[in-house]
Amino acid sequence: MTDDTIRRLRCACGWEASGRFDELVLAAQEHGRRIHNMAPTEEEVEAMLLPIGAAADHRVEPGDTGRRSA
Numbered sequence: 001m002t003d004d005t006i007r008r009l010r011c012a013c014g015w016e017a018s019g020r021f022d023e024l025v026l027a028a029q030e031h032g033r034r035i036h037n038m039a040p041t042e043e044e045v046e047a048m049l050l051p052i053g054a055a056a057d058h059r060v061e062p063g064d065t066g067r068r069s070a
Helices: 021-036 042-048
Strands: 007-010 016-019
Touching: 007 021, 007 042, 016 021, 021 042
Parallel strands: none
Antiparallel strands: 007 016
């Protein structure tokens, strides 16, 4: 995936993010390492993408750790 389309993804734990595909890969890998002790591949991130127009909790920001307050 090489376009600049803003996409969204959702982890099984409920964490959500939106951004360009490259941003989402990095955010999902960081979230996976910190929260689930694993790092998804690009293919796994692509499989988690939601249809364009689906709701997301937040936009990926530089340094986003994926931590959410309860």
